[in-house]
Amino acid sequence: MTEKSNKKALIVEVASKLFFEQGYHVTGIKQIIEAADIAKGTFYSHFKSKEELGLEWLRLGHDQWVVCRNKYLDEVGDDPEAQLIALFDYLAQGSKACNYRGCAFINTLAESPDLGCPMRKAIQDYKRGFLAFIRSLVDKRLPNANDEEREQRAGAIYLLFEGATVASQSFCKTGPIDIAKRQVSAILSH
Amino acid sequence: MTEKSNKKALIVEVASKLFFEQGYHVTGIKQIIEAADIAKGTFYSHFKSKEELGLEWLRLGHDQWVVCRNKYLDEVGDDPEAQLIALFDYLAQGSKACNYRGCAFINTLAESPDLGCPMRKAIQDYKRGFLAFIRSLVDKRLPNANDEEREQRAGAIYLLFEGATVASQSFCKTGPIDIAKRQVSAILSH
């Protein structure tokens, strides 16, 4: 929808909003095409199934989230501790913006009971990547700690992030994020 | 539920399994009545809608979870710290048993975008109650700490619990629960 009448991008854009706000299964193709104002056949000329769109949504959503997150973290400078803290500010900001719908990945996981389905595998990958990112910051912050120590702290920070995401969604408040943030500070300073 | 042919209880029992294993929206009334071997009309003579059954599932599921949890915690004695730790052992045990489908409340939250819908409100209540329960144990463990301190620690433990639940579901492993457990120890010890 930017310049060259890219309907595929429009579909992803529209669907991403609906998938996130309503959930993947609840959002039907009909609603998507009506919101995008296209014909049903147009949809299927761009995506061979709803699942393919779902995967694109997750992939693009992940990539965009990473880009925006990194830009946000870059603004606080090079300090890994500050960046880890800023991660939660970033979460708080997003939490309010997206009407407390939490994390698209966790939500979609909840809707995907099949252990081997592609969307679930994608989500696992993204989550693993995020944990690795936190670990890399922890490594920088605690260069003298041993491996076990680093894994424990990175893991704890990761869990606080996930917990804060879910809790802010549950209660429609950013309070849990503040608590997580303070706890991260404590974890990093002994 | 025992002998007087309580079909309502049977429906809830059957539906609870399916809702949890597959998700609320994905599970249809037809599947439920077939699994319970009853007629469609029978279902609607006991529940005026699928949502009413959903609420009953959440309510009963919560009550049973609380009962089982308390029984589990009682076995470790009176020590509040031990009980808080045991909370995570209880989670780990359930995690394995339920094929890593995580928390029914969080999962259902993901499927309930309407902020004011009854199921969502019920979930909020249950989560608030669980947080209060953790807070009560923290209060017992840290009788000399001030209110702010207690809220922070209880909140952090709650977030670790939620995070561990979600993460064990994401990765189909209990590793995250171990990390959370160690972190709770740290939080209560210094």
Place this chain on the structure above:
Amino acid sequence: MTEKSNKKALIVEVASKLFFEQGYHVTGIKQIIEAADIAKGTFYSHFKSKEELGLEWLRLGHDQWVVCRNKYLDEVGDDPEAQLIALFDYLAQGSKACNYRGCAFINTLAESPDLGCPMRKAIQDYKRGFLAFIRSLVDKRLPNANDEEREQRAGAIYLLFEGATVASQSFCKTGPIDIAKRQVSAILSH
């Protein structure tokens, strides 16, 4: 639709007409339910799939055909040769009545390339039964002929019947049936 508002029978009745006149695949569920003036869900509460209806159509169509055929043949008396000839009169009569759409089984076979699909297997059974019926009449007509002879003649008559059916459909004429009839006479009298 006879007395006790039997919608299932109505569906079969309406669908049988459409399947036969148009073909199985070309006839959609939508057209069937509109012709029967019922809701889509009503259809699927009686048949779990279109194929199930298709099988019912074939089964019922076969049974009715056998009944009507036997009644027709009984009218010519006990003579097996007369009955074999009458078979072709019966075909001629039906051919005109059904607007030269030929044999529902052959037509459906043409639309069912999957060797193992249930409709195809049903068709094979019905055809085998018809061949056996012809064989039984030939046996009665030629009690002194050996097995090989009987098989050859019954087989030839069967092929003439199938050929006449297809040819009358192809040319929209009953002429081929007359030719077949004459040939059957020759076959039975040496």
Place this chain on the structure above:
Amino acid sequence: MTEKSNKKALIVEVASKLFFEQGYHVTGIKQIIEAADIAKGTFYSHFKSKEELGLEWLRLGHDQWVVCRNKYLDEVGDDPEAQLIALFDYLAQGSKACNYRGCAFINTLAESPDLGCPMRKAIQDYKRGFLAFIRSLVDKRLPNANDEEREQRAGAIYLLFEGATVASQSFCKTGPIDIAKRQVSAILSH
């Protein structure tokens, strides 16, 4: 079809295989263009509709069948009786090769209920031509028989051919063709 990149011939070739193996209606344009590895627009620049392709398939299929058949019959020499018999050997050979899908014309007839549709008319023409071909051989074989006799015998042989085609398709066996062949011998010998 040889070197000048004749896509039209490619389309017909690919579609012929699919139409015959699967049926005309079941085979979609999408499948055809994917099998031919061309774009949708390319297809419609060569054929103004699916029906036009269908007609081309029938026409070309018929012409090729006639050519191959004549070549096959020429190998048995000039004797008309031998050629009529060989017709059934040719059928048997094709029956095995084409996985018992019978006659493309008969199959397509079953899918074409509209009495006046072009494909149906084409099929009638081809069938008429085949009957005439058989008649010409019968004329050669029985030069002294009267017109009525010749028509009856040619007609019977034609019906046996059609019947054998359909029956071999029904039962996935070539047995019926053998029976037809023997009957043709009898028809021509007395």
Place this chain on the structure above:
DNA sequence: AATGAATGAGCCTTCATTCAT
């Protein structure tokens, strides 16, 4: 209570065809 037929909007997907490039 219990039954299951009936409803019709909705599910995801494919259809043959058109048209701007």
Place this chain on the structure above:
DNA sequence: CATGAATGAAGGCTCATTCAT
């Protein structure tokens, strides 16, 4: 000639719910 995006009706089927029995 060739491309493939766009169309919208139709494909078979499931949904939660109602209602007469």
